[in-house]
Amino acid sequence: MISSSNTISFHSQTDRLLLWGLRLLSLMAGGILLLVVAFLILESWPAFQDIGPARFFTDQDWYPTERLYLLTPMLWGTLWATLGSIVLAAPLGILSAIFCHYYAPPLLATWYRRLIELLAGIPSVVYGFWGLVVLVPVIGQLHPPGPSLLAGILVLFLMILPTIMLVAHASFAKVPLSYIHSAMALGLGRWAMIRNVLLPTARAGLFTGILLGIARALGETMAILMVCGNVVQTPSNLFDPIRTLTANIALEMAYALGDHRSALFVSGLLLMGMVVVFVVMAEGLQYRKLDDTAR
Amino acid sequence: MTPQDSNLQERCGTLIAWGAAGSVTMAFLWLLGDLLWHGLSHISWTFLVSAPRNAGREGGIGPILVSTGLIVGICMAVAFPIGLGTAIFLAEYTRDDRPMGRLLRGSLDVLAGVPSIVFGLFGNALFCQALGLGFSIASGGLTLACMVLPILIRTTEEGFRAIPLDQRLSAAALGLSRQTTVWAILLPAAIPGLLVGSILGLGRAFAETAALIFTSGYVDRMPESLMDSGRALSVHIYDLAMNVAGGNPNAYATAVVLVGLLVLINLLASWIAERWTTANHLPA
Numbered sequence: 001m002i003s004s005s006n007t008i009s010f011h012s013q014t015d016r017l018l019l020w021g022l023r024l025l026s027l028m029a030g031g032i033l034l035l036v037v038a039f040l041i042l043e044s045w046p047a048f049q050d051i052g053p054a055r056f057f058t059d060q061d062w063y064p065t066e067r068l069y070l071l072t073p074m075l076w077g078t079l080w081a082t083l084g085s086i087v088l089a090a091p092l093g094i095l096s097a098i099f100c101h102y103y104a105p106p107l108l109a110t111w112y113r114r115l116i117e118l119l120a121g122i123p124s125v126v127y128g129f130w131g132l133v134v135l136v137p138v139i140g141q142l143h144p145p146g147p148s149l150l151a152g153i154l155v156l157f158l159m160i161l162p163t164i165m166l167v168a169h170a171s172f173a174k175v176p177l178s179y180i181h182s183a184m185a186l187g188l189g190r191w192a193m194i195r196n197v198l199l200p201t202a203r204a205g206l207f208t209g210i211l212l213g214i215a216r217a218l219g220e221t222m223a224i225l226m227v228c229g230n231v232v233q234t235p236s237n238l239f240d241p242i243r244t245l246t247a248n249i250a251l252e253m254a255y256a257l258g259d260h261r262s263a264l265f266v267s268g269l270l271l272m273g274m275v276v277v278f279v280v281m282a283e284g285l286q287y288r289k290l291d292d293t294a295r
Numbered sequence: 296m297t298p299q300d301s302n303l304q305e306r307c308g309t310l311i312a313w314g315a316a317g318s319v320t321m322a323f324l325w326l327l328g329d330l331l332w333h334g335l336s337h338i339s340w341t342f343l344v345s346a347p348r349n350a351g352r353e354g355g356i357g358p359i360l361v362s363t364g365l366i367v368g369i370c371m372a373v374a375f376p377i378g379l380g381t382a383i384f385l386a387e388y389t390r391d392d393r394p395m396g397r398l399l400r401g402s403l404d405v406l407a408g409v410p411s412i413v414f415g416l417f418g419n420a421l422f423c424q425a426l427g428l429g430f431s432i433a434s435g436g437l438t439l440a441c442m443v444l445p446i447l448i449r450t451t452e453e454g455f456r457a458i459p460l461d462q463r464l465s466a467a468a469l470g471l472s473r474q475t476t477v478w479a480i481l482l483p484a485a486i487p488g489l490l491v492g493s494i495l496g497l498g499r500a501f502a503e504t505a506a507l508i509f510t511s512g513y514v515d516r517m518p519e520s521l522m523d524s525g526r527a528l529s530v531h532i533y534d535l536a537m538n539v540a541g542g543n544p545n546a547y548a549t550a551v552v553l554v555g556l557l558v559l560i561n562l563l564a565s566w567i568a569e570r571w572t573t574a575n576h577l578p579a
Contacts, residue, residue, distance in 0.1 A: 015473045022388060025380025026399055029448060032441045033402040036409060039420045095315035103312045112316060119323055121561050123502035125529045126550045129536045130326050133543060158322060189301060191308025212408075219410025221505040222529075226537060246412045246505070253419065253509045268416045272409060279408035283401075 040269045047262035056266065062232045064252070064260035071267055073234045077149070077242035078271075080235055081224060082217040084153035085160055090210050092157075093164030098194055100165075101172045113169065120162035128226030131155040136227055143239040147229030150238040155223045160213035167212060171205020172198060204285050211282035215275045221246040245271050334551030337544055343552070347515050350539045351531065356549055358517040362432060362525025365518060366511055367500045369436025370443060374496060377440075378447035379489065383477060385448070386455035407445035411505040414442050418510040430524040435511025439503060443496035450495060454488015455481060487571035494564040498557055504529035528553045 051069055059070040096116065100109045131151055140146025175198055183193040199206070229241025230251060243251075245267045256264055341355060348354035381399070389396030418438030428434045458481055466476040504527070512524035513534060526534070532549050535542030 012472050012474070018474045018477065019388065022380050022384040025377050026384040028377050029381040029444055030399045030402050032444065033406045033409075035421065036406070036413070036417045036441075039417050039425075040413070043416070043420050092315050092319055095312055096319055099312040099316040103309060104316070112320070115320065115323060118558065118561070121498060121502070121557050122554060123504065123529055123557070125502075125504040125532050126330070126554060127326075129532055129546060129550055130329060132536055134325075134329055158326070161319065189305040189308075191305045192301065194308065215408050219408075219412065221410065221412040222533060226533070246410065249412050249416065250505060250508060253416070265416055265420075268413050272413050275408055275410055276405055279405055283404055 037272075040265055040272065044262055044265035044269050047259055047266050050259050051263065056263070062248075064256070064263065067259070069259075069263045071245070071263075071270070073232050074243055074245045074248050074267065075270075076234045077228070078218060078244040078246070080149055081152045081156055081228070081242065081244060082214060084149070084238075085156035085217050086210065086214055088153065088157040089161045089164055089213055093161045093209065093213070094168045094206055096161070096165045097168035097172055098198075100169055102190060102194060102198075116162045116165050119158070120166060124159060124220060124222040125226075127155050127159050128223035131223060131227035139239070145229065145239075145241065147227055147241050148239045149228065149235045149242045151227040152224050152242065152244075153238075155227050156217050156220060159220060159223060160216050163216055164209040164213045167209030168202070168206050171202040171208070174205070175201050208282045208285045211278045211285065215278040215282070218278070219246065219271065219275050221250050225250050330547065330550055330554065333544070334547035334549075337548035338551060342548060346517065347531075347545075350542070351515065351535050351545055352539060352541050353545075356528070356531065356545075356552065358515060359526050359528055359531045359549075362511070362518050363501070363527045365432045365521065365525060366435045366439065366507070366527055367497060369433060369521065370439035370500045371493065371497060373437060373440040374443050374447055375493060378444055378451060378492070378496070381444075382448050382451035382455060382489075382492075383481075386452045387477065387481065403445045403448055406441075407449075411442065411503055414438055414506040415509055417441070418506060423510060428522065430510070430512035430514075431522045432511055432518055432525040433521045435507045435525070435527070436521075438506050438510045439500045442503065442506060443499050446499060447492045447496040450492030451485070451489050454485040454492070457488065458484045487567055491564050491568050491571075494560055494567070498560045498564070501553065501557055501560070502529065503527075504533055508533075528556075 047069075056069055056071040059068045061068050062070045062073065096112070100112055104112060131154070135154060136146045136148075136151050139148060139151050179197055179201060180193065183197045188196070224244050225247040228243065228247065230243045230247055231241040232243050232248075233240065235242045249264050249268060252260070253264055343355060343360065344357045345355035346357050347359065381403075385396060385399060389399070391397065415438065418434060418441070422428045422434035422437050423430060428437075462480055462484065463476060466480050471480070507527050507530055511527060511530075513526055513530065514524040515526045515531070516523075518525040528549055532546050532553065535546035535549070
């Protein structure tokens with residue numbers, strides 16, 4: 001980029017016009033995030049005033065018609081589903097990337113990566129549909145009723161695996177070739193090299209992928225809505241049906257009015273807060289990674 | 296550690312890596328195979344053009360394809376100029392070390408992470424209620440436009456940044472104005488990036504469900520105007536699977552149509568990106 005605006009003088013009227021036009025468009029793009037936050041706060045304000053923040057955690061139950069607004073069961077649902085899926089997807093995603101880079105023959109590696117890329121693009125509603133017609137009946141035979149936390153975890157796992165795998169793949173690709181050559185010269189076996197050289201070197205990138213996976217799992221709606229049964233309860237085991245914060249919004253938004261609607265916006269705000277924390281952490285890691293390589 | 300130990304570890308490692316990849320592949324082939332097995336036989340020309348009957352159990356997806364096209368069309372018509380303008384601004388008029396560019400880039404990164412259901416809440420509050428558009432194709436398209444902007448901007452900006460500095464310097468040396476440089480020299484060179492960005496945004500818009508349920512709504516009739524409610528393909532799958540008993544065969548067929556569309560879109564994007572990098576000898 002030649003320079004920023006204050007070091008070059010603008011000769012013509014049209015140049016200035018173009019710059020202002022671009023500034024205006026950028027302002028619109030940058031303003032969307034502000035608008036989103038502003039509308040979430042604006043719409044949840046009545047709930048904060050009429051219900052108060054404490055009652056979202058201390059009411060007896062979630063019965064909006066009875067004016068009871070307990071969010072904690074849904075919060076636990078979201079957290080357990082996310083935790084379960086990340087515990088499965090993180091090792092398998094990273095192992096998939098390792099397989100692609102260091103074990104698979106080149107042709108197989110290419111096809112495997114294409115498959116994962118294809119899966120990254122499949123809509124969540126299709127994952128949810130498959131979970132509903134295939135996975136839920138299988139789980140139902142093992143341990144009724146079928147729609148459950150387990151079904152949610154398995155579907156989420158498949159959905160976030162591509163994210164983790166592709167980010168891990170990119171960060172393994174950035175490991176300097178000289179590290180690998182040195183490890184081989186020392187006579188390390190493949191697995192020993194991966195464990196002692198590659199994993200520590202690519203660590204920041206792997207964590208970035210996991211954080212992005214967590215952010216995606218927290219915000220996922222359709223798949224969870226279709227396979228989890230949507231019963232408002234804190235799950236006591238893997239086969240209990242659950243309802244997540246996202247599913248709650250999707251289910252009740254259509255008919256919610258007044259404080260009920262407002263309470264749904266509060267859960268949206270809560271969700272957005274959690275997701276933003278993970279996204280910002282992932283971005284921070286990425287910057288640190290850049291600093292590390294610069295040194 | 297004795298040599299036998301490390302040998303055993305190596306074998307286990309190989310086994311784990313192949314096993315992980317194998318089980319992941321199996322799971323995904325199960326998913327794709329199941330979709331194709333049940334869905335492909337239902338797809339025919341009449342399915343694609345006829346209207347859904349009996350709550351979607353019978354008939355086709357004609358009006359739903361039209362609604363989807365309109366929603367995505369509005370989304371791209373709004374997102375494209377804003378995205379292009381912002382990308383030019385970020386790539387040509389800001390620097391990474393200035394607060395302006397960092398702030399804008401940071402807010403777009405966060406926007407990219409906002410869950411789609413939150414976009415749905417936002418779209419419902421702003422477009423349906425505050426602006427009075429109601430449940431309509433217009434509301435849905437505008438909501439999606441907000442959603443696809445970050446990916447559109449990021450990819451287009453990369454396209455501009457990949458243009459060698461020489462071209463800008465030569466243009467300046469020839470006495471061209473910044474405006475002419477942008478329109479006549481940089482924009483043509485950045486078109487592949489712009490195309491890839493638009494196609495990726497298009498893919499995201501097609502795949503979206505949660506943001507559309509309460510912005511563009513459920514109505515499965517042929518839309519007569521942009522202010523009508525219209526049902527997108529993804530919403531149709533959801534509705535058939537969850538709310539219509541016996542809707543699964545048509546849900547399968549719709550899912551195959553949607554996935555097929557997305558695969559085409561992604562192939563197009565990677566084909567353009569590949570041609571572009573080989574033509575310019577740039578690193579991928």
